Amino acid sequence: MTEWIAVITITLLAVISPGADFALVSRNSLLLSRRAGVLTALGIGLGVLIHVGYTLLGVGLLLQQSTGLFNALKMAGAAYLIYLGVKMLLSKPDSATHSDAQKPAADGAALRTGLLTNALNPKTAVFIVSLFMQVVQPSTGLATQLGYGAFITVAHVGWFAVVALCFSAGPVRDRLLAARRWIDRMFGGLLIGFGTLLALASQRP
DSSP, rough: OOHHHHHHHHHHHHHSSSSSSHHHHHHHHHHTTTHHHHHHHHHHHHHHHHHHHHHHHHHHHHHHOHHHHHHHHHHHHHHHEEEEEEEHHOOOOGGGGGOTTTHHHHHHHHHHHHHHHHHHHHHHHHHHHHHHHHOOOOOOOOHHHHHHHHHHHHHHHHHHHHHHHHHTHHHHHHHTTTTHHHHHHHHHHHHHHHHHHHHHHHHHH
C-alpha cells in the first residue's frame, strides 16, 4: 500500500506540471478541435507506455547509466520540439481548420505528435525510470509493476483529456480563435524554448 501511495502521489504531481505535453494538447484543442486534443492526449499515453515498457524490460537502467545514450535522447527530443515550434510559427492563419476529407489525416497527425513529443521527452524517461528505481522493491511482483505502469499511463491520458476538454470549450475557444495566429506563435515559441533548454542541458558535462 505504501508503494501505491508513493506512485499515485508522485505521478499526479508530475503529470500536472506544465511542459511540452501541456503546451501541445492546449494548442491542438484550441486551434484544431476537441477531438484533436483528446487524440493528442492518447498519443501522450502511448508515449508513456513506451517509457514504462523499456523500464520494465531493464533498458531504463541502461539509459540511466549511459550519459551518451541519455544525451542522444535529449538531442532528439530537443530537435523534435524545435521542429514543431517552427512549424507553428510558420503556419498560416487558416491552417487550423480542416474539411471532412482532411480530418483523418489531422487526427493521425494529432496522435502522432502526442506520441513523439512524449516518447522523445527525456523528462518523462527520467521520471518513470526514477520512480521504478526508487519506489519499486525487489519483492514487488510483475503484476503490481504492470499496475503501476497502467496507472501512470491512465493518469497522463486522463489529465490531458481534461485539458483538451477545457481548452476546446465553446465560449473559451470562440473568443480565442480570433487570435489564432498569435496563439500559434505563443505555443510555437514555448516549444522552441523547451527544445532549446533540452539541447543546452545535453551539452552540460
